[in-house]
Structure formats: C-alpha cells, structure tokens
Amino acid sequence: MATSFIPKRSIGLEGKEPPPPPEPKSAAGFIKKPKLGSGRARKREIPEGLWTKCPKCSTMIYDKELDDNLKVCPRCSHHFPIGARERIHALVETCSFEEMDPQLISVDILGFTGVAAYADKLESYQRSTGLKDAVVTGIGRIGPYRVGLGVMDFSFLGGSMGSVVGEKLTHLIESATDKGLGLVIVSTSGGARMYEGMFSLMQMAKTAAALAYHAQSRLPYISVLTHPTTAGVMASFATLGDLIIAEPGAMIGFAGPRVIKDTTQAELPPGFQTAEFLQERGLIDSIVSRKEMKERLIQYLGFLLHSQRHGIAAS
Amino acid sequence: MKHYLDFEKPIQELQRKLDEMRRHPQMHSLEISLDDEVLQIEKKIAETRRDVFSNLTAWQRVQMARHPKRPYTLDYLGTTFSDFEELHGDRAYSDDRAVVGGFARLQGEPILVVGTQKGRDTKENILRNFGSAHPEGYRKALRLMRLAEKFQLPIVTLIDTAGAYPGIGAEERHIAEAIAVNLREMMLLSVPIVAVVLGEGGSGGALGLGVADRVLILENAYYSVISPEGCAAILWKDRSAAPKAAEALKITAKDLLELKLVDEIVPEPLGGAHNDLPTMAETLRVYLLRHLHEVEAVPPDARLRQRYQKFRSFGHFDEAVPSPPENG
Ligand SMILES: [Zn+2]
Numbered sequence: 001m002a003t004s005f006i007p008k009r010s011i012g013l014e015g016k017e018p019p020p021p022p023e024p025k026s027a028a029g030f031i032k033k034p035k036l037g038s039g040r041a042r043k044r045e046i047p048e049g050l051w052t053k054c055p056k057c058s059t060m061i062y063d064k065e066l067d068d069n070l071k072v073c074p075r076c077s078h079h080f081p082i083g084a085r086e087r088i089h090a091l092v093e094t095c096s097f098e099e100m101d102p103q104l105i106s107v108d109i110l111g112f113t114g115v116a117a118y119a120d121k122l123e124s125y126q127r128s129t130g131l132k133d134a135v136v137t138g139i140g141r142i143g144p145y146r147v148g149l150g151v152m153d154f155s156f157l158g159g160s161m162g163s164v165v166g167e168k169l170t171h172l173i174e175s176a177t178d179k180g181l182g183l184v185i186v187s188t189s190g191g192a193r194m195y196e197g198m199f200s201l202m203q204m205a206k207t208a209a210a211l212a213y214h215a216q217s218r219l220p221y222i223s224v225l226t227h228p229t230t231a232g233v234m235a236s237f238a239t240l241g242d243l244i245i246a247e248p249g250a251m252i253g254f255a256g257p258r259v260i261k262d263t264t265q266a267e268l269p270p271g272f273q274t275a276e277f278l279q280e281r282g283l284i285d286s287i288v289s290r291k292e293m294k295e296r297l298i299q300y301l302g303f304l305l306h307s308q309r310h311g312i313a314a315s
Numbered sequence: 316m317k318h319y320l321d322f323e324k325p326i327q328e329l330q331r332k333l334d335e336m337r338r339h340p341q342m343h344s345l346e347i348s349l350d351d352e353v354l355q356i357e358k359k360i361a362e363t364r365r366d367v368f369s370n371l372t373a374w375q376r377v378q379m380a381r382h383p384k385r386p387y388t389l390d391y392l393g394t395t396f397s398d399f400e401e402l403h404g405d406r407a408y409s410d411d412r413a414v415v416g417g418f419a420r421l422q423g424e425p426i427l428v429v430g431t432q433k434g435r436d437t438k439e440n441i442l443r444n445f446g447s448a449h450p451e452g453y454r455k456a457l458r459l460m461r462l463a464e465k466f467q468l469p470i471v472t473l474i475d476t477a478g479a480y481p482g483i484g485a486e487e488r489h490i491a492e493a494i495a496v497n498l499r500e501m502m503l504l505s506v507p508i509v510a511v512v513l514g515e516g517g518s519g520g521a522l523g524l525g526v527a528d529r530v531l532i533l534e535n536a537y538y539s540v541i542s543p544e545g546c547a548a549i550l551w552k553d554r555s556a557a558p559k560a561a562e563a564l565k566i567t568a569k570d571l572l573e574l575k576l577v578d579e580i581v582p583e584p585l586g587g588a589h590n591d592l593p594t595m596a597e598t599l600r601v602y603l604l605r606h607l608h609e610v611e612a613v614p615p616d617a618r619l620r621q622r623y624q625k626f627r628s629f630g631h632f633d634e635a636v637p638s639p640p641e642n643g
Contacts, residue, residue: 103634103635103636104632104633104634104635105632105633105634105635106632106633107631107632107633109574109631110563110564110565112563113563114550114551114559114560114563115550115551115552116550132635163629163630163631163632164630164632166629166630167630167632170627192518192540192541194540194541194546194549194550194564196540196631197539197540197564197565197566198538198539198540198564198565198566198571198574198576199574199576199629199630199631200540201518201519201522201539201540202522202576202626202629202630203629203630204495204498204519204522205498205502205522205525205526205626205629206626206627206629206630208495208498208499208502208526209498209499209502209526209623209626209627210627211499212499212500212502212503213623215499216503231491231519232518232519232540234491234492234495235479235490235491235492235494235495235498235519235523236494236495236498237495238491238495239489239491239492239495239496240495240496240499253486253491254479254481254485254486254490254491254494254519255479255481255482255485255486256481259481260481260482260483260486263480263481263482264481264482264483266483268483269483272483272486273486278489281487281488281489282489283489283492
C-alpha cells in the first residue's frame with residue numbers, strides 16, 4: 001500500500017446512488033426498487049408476472065405475499081428493501097402518524113455541474129419514487145408510545161444525506177426534545193450527497209448536535225440500521241442511539257468494501273460489515289427481524305421510558 | 316532540493332536560469348552587467364510567482380494542500396505554539412499516532428491541542444498511517460478534549476487528513492461510531508473550541524475534529540465531503556476527472572468562505588505555507604489568539620447556543636408547492 005494509497009482511495013462518505021428506477025408498472029411496488037449492492041434485489045425474471053425471485057433462496061414469491069410479509073421472504077427470511085412509507089405503516093398505529101416537513105425539497109445550491117445535473121436527478125427521483133427526498137419524518141404512536149419517527153428510503157438517490165435529510169431529521173429531533181418524546185430513526189443510506197458538497201457533510205454535525213441535546217434531556221433514541229447503512233449516515237446519527245438495532249443480514253459500515261480492499265490490499269474477513277459481524281464486535285445491541293420490529297421497539301421503549309409518563313399518549 | 320508542482324514550472328524554469336547564471340557568470344556576461352540580469356530575472360520570478368499563486372484553480376489548491384513539504388500539525392506545535400507536552404492513548408486500545416494531542420501554550424496561554432498528523436517520509440508515514448486515523452485517534456482526541464473541559468482549557472484542533480482510515484481494523488472497532496460520538500460531544504463542551512483546516516480537510520475524518528465555535532482554513536487548504544478523485548470516480552466514472560470534481564464540489568478556502576461554511580481564511584505566504592514556515596506560524600498564532608479571545612469573551616451558555624446555531628444553520632432547501640400526492 002504505502003505511498004500508493006492516498007490517491008487511490010476515496011473515503012466512503014459518498015452516496016452510492018442507484019440508477020433511476022423505472023416508472024412503476026404495477027401496484028406491487030417491489031419492481032421499482034433499485035438494485036442494491038451485489039444484486040440483492042434483482043428484478044423479477046418472469047415478464048409481466050406478479051412474482052419476485054428471492055435472491056437468497058431463489059424461491060419465486062407472489063408479490064402480494066411479499067407485500068403482506070413486509071418484504072421478507074416467507075421461506076428464508078431474506079429482507080428485501082422496503083420503502084419509507086410502507087415501513088412507517090408497519091410500525092405506527094393506524095392514523096397516528098403526523099408527517100413533518102413533507103414539502104421540503106433539495107436545491108442545487110452549488111450549481112453542480114458534473115456529468116449529470118443535480119436538479120435533473122432530483123426531479124427524476126421525485127417522479128419515480130413519489131418521495132420528495134430520502135427521508136420521511138413525523139410524530140406517531142408505536143404501541144402506547146408517542147415518538148419522533150424518521151425513516152429513510154434508499155430508493156431516493158441511494159438514501160444519500162443532503163440538506164433536506166439533515167434538516168428534516170434535525171427538526172424531528174428538536175421537536176422530540178421539545179415535546180419530551182423518544183426517537184426512532186430507521187436508516188438506510190449510501191452516505192452523504194456529493195452534489196451538495198460540504199453542506200451535505202455538515203448535516204452529520206447538525207443531526208449529531210440535535211441528538212446531543214435530546215440525549216441531555218434523558219430522552220431515549222433507538223437507531224435502527226437496515227440494508228445498507230454506510231458512510232456519513234453511519235458516522236453521525238445512525239451510531240448515536242441509546243440502542244442500536246439492526247435488521248438481519250444488513251450491510252453496515254463506514255467505508256465501502258471495495259475502497260477498503262483497494263486501500264489495504266487485504267482479504268476481507270467472512271461476513272465483514274454485516275449486522276451479525278458488527279454485533280459480534282460490539283456495535284449492535286440486537287438484531288431484530290422486520291416482522292418483529294414493532295413489538296421489540298415497544299418492549300425497549302417500555303424500559304427506556306418507564307420513569308416518565310409524558311412519552312405515553314393518553315389513550 | 317525544492318519540490319515543484321506542475322503549475323510552478325514557469326517559476327522553476329526561471330529559477331534554473333538564475334542558478335545557472337550564478338554558477339557560470341562568464342557565459343552570460345555580454346552587453347549588460349551580470350548584476351542587472353540577475354536583478355531582472357529575480358524580478359521576473361517574483362512577478363511570475365504572484366501571477367501563478369493568485370490564480371490557482373481548485374485542483375491546484377488540492378495539490379498545494381497535499382504538498383510534500385507542507386507544514387503539518389507538529390510543525391505548528393513547534394512554532395505557533397510553545398511548551399507542547401504530548402499526551403498519548405485512548406485509554407481503551409492504543410495510541411493512534413495519526414492523531415497527536417496534548418498541552419501547549421499560545422503566547423503563554425495554556426491550551427489543549429489535538430490534530431491529525433501526517434508523516435514526512437515513508438518511515439514516519441507508516442507510523443502515522445499517512446495521517447489517516449483509526450477509531451482510537453478520534454477516541455484519544457475526545458479523551459483529551461474532555462480533559463480540557465474538566466480543567467477549563469480552551470481547545471484548538473488542527474486538521475490535515477485525507478480522511479479517516481478505510482481499513483478492516485477501523486471497521487471492526489467502529490470508526491463511524493467514534494467520529495459520530497465526537498460530533499455529538501464536541502457540541503456540548505463548554506470551553507472555547509477553534510478548529511483550523513491546515514491542509515487536507517478530508518470528509519468525516521476531518522469533521523470528527525471539526526465541531527468548533529470557529530472554523531478557520533488556511534488559504535491553500537481544502538475541505539470536502541469526498542476526495543476529488545473519489546467524486547470523479549463515482550460521478551465521472553474516471554478518476555482523472557478529479558480537477559473537474561474539485562471545481563464542482565466547491566472545496567477551496569475561498570469557496571467555503573463565500574458559502575459561509577468557514578469563518579475566516581488564514582492567509583499563507585506567497586508560494587504556500589511551506590515556502591515560509593516562520594511567517595505562516597506567526598500568522599496562525601495571531602489568527603488563533605484573536606478568535607480564541609473573541610470566543611472566550613462570550614459566556615459559556617451563549618457560546619454553546621451559538622455553536623449549536625452555527626451548525627444548525629448549515630443547509631439549503633426549498634419548499635415545494637403543495638400538490639395532491641402522486642401515485643407511485
Ligand atoms: Zn428467500
């Protein structure tokens with residue numbers, strides 16, 4: 001490695017963005033998800049069908065069944081990517097979620113002139129995902145607990161964190177602090193949003209700052225890491241939870257595996273940067289499958305909020 | 316041997332001519348006197364220099380920031396500061412030599428300094444891991460900063476790193492968490508904090524020491540969310556597009572000041588910090604003292620509020636006109 005490593009590497013804070021997904025063709029929703037990593041979520045192979053092939057066990061799953069099962073393979077429990085709104089729907093009590101800042105949109109503050117214009121990218125992702133940006137935030141009830149809930153969506157520019165993601169999360173955290181509420185943030189991100197340059201890097205400090213005061217108020221924060229969570233998001237709010245929970249099999253890390261391989265010229269250990277690997281090395285409190293997530297969050301919140309009543313909504 | 320960057324070639328050419336003339340005066344003494352010609356070339360060198368260095372591109376600044384002769388943290392600890400007493404270790408795993416820290420005096424005033432440290436040669440670079448810290452480096456920095464908090468010493472952080480180290484051990488010991496904790500905890504330290512980007516401000520690895528009341532940057536330093544090469548590889552699919560990426564990312568001191576992402580630019584001597592370390596060190600001392608005194612004059616509560624507001628305000632966004640939700 002020696003002298004060659006500096007020019008060779010890039011510190012993986014960049015958002016590894018997926019190609020713009022195709023326009024949605026069916027209500028099933030799954031096929032508009034981009035490919036993740038090494039082709040985890042492959043497009044179904046049967047044309048015009050309503051079936052999805054599990055990348056892990058190769059079972060053909062009826063899309064409706066996959067949806068009903070929170071995008072978890074009924075046979076091998078492989079966790080497919082899931083959109084922010086679907087996830088929120090699965091976590092909060094019906095009609096309890098009040099979204100915050102739904103109209104915030106990113107602006108091309110640097111006039112980023114690369115191979116593609118940032119403004120065009122934003123527009124095409126807004127169209128294809130139906131989202132305004134890569135996170136949905138709001139206050140909702142999980143079981144009996146009113147909490148601030150932020151859920152990221154990888155399908156919007158690789159879940160990259162720009163000013164909007166940082167602002168929405170910061171506002172969410174501040175509101176939770178003001179209202180005396182616990183926080184749950186579900187992350188999935190390729191990292192910072194390069195198109196916003198240093199403004200995107202500063203969202204790391206901004207969200208961490210808000211969490212500093214939330215923590216000082218002795219309010220609980222549960223960070224849920226899902227596939228994949230990396231780079232700038234990992235090096236800020238995602239690793240600052242009182243509890244850090246992960247979905248099984250999720251790829252979690254700071255630098256990208258290719259960057260690490262190029263830099264160190266070493267073989268990566270088996271299971272490197274998975275939720276299980278990181279639990280063994282002491283980062284993750286528990287690995288929780290998506291189908292049990294809500295129940296477990298309620299359990300945890302029960303302990304974390306036992307001494308205070310204001311986190312519990314009047315029923 | 317002086318080290319020249321590509322864009323310094325015109326200066327190098329003139330310098331070579333001048334050196335040769337001085338070595339072999341007889342070859343050049345024609346009509347005009349040698350002294351006159353030497354004077355003329357010296358004048359030309361000065362002009363060319365001013366020309367070259369007043370119009371550096373973003374990419375040329377990156378090269379300046381990475382200049383092998385550029386002064387590093389320890390160079391300033393031996394000049395700008397006095398009485399540096401290095402303290403080692405994170406009290407958990409090891410002493411990461413890519414980060415140095417300890418007590419020092421700034422014009423007699425006691426300070427705690429932490430900074431990333433590059434190596435000057437191959438041997439030292441191996442020791443210092445090219446200035447790229449492992450988790451232990453960030454944890455050592457935080458341990459020392461907490462010491463400063465306990466004993467009410469102002470903190471100066473000196474940043475010069477291509478980034479946090481992307482290695483197996485770094486991941487195994489949770490470098491992301493180490494950086495994140497620094498971001499959170501630095502926000503709550505009540506003592507004044509001034510951060511200076513000396514050379515490379517490489518992404519999260521730089522920000523991990525960069526939460527401060529004032530963020531200063533040297534004239535030829537850069538501070539970026541990603542290395543220009545990394546950005547080029549992703550967005551241009553070609554690392555050699557790094558100069559374009561450097562331009563697009565707006566990473567120079569001047570750009571960052573215009574965007575209000577840094578508080579002030581610390582001017583460098585003509586030709587860069589390495590060209591005249593004593594002057595650079597003195598300038599840095601003057602700037603640091605002024606900022607520290609300004610921050611010290613603010614009561615701790617207000618200081619913390621202002622620090623929060625400073626980082627809270629970073630970001631640009633807009634509000635979309637409300638429209639019925641799309642189907643999708
Ligand atoms: Zn399966």
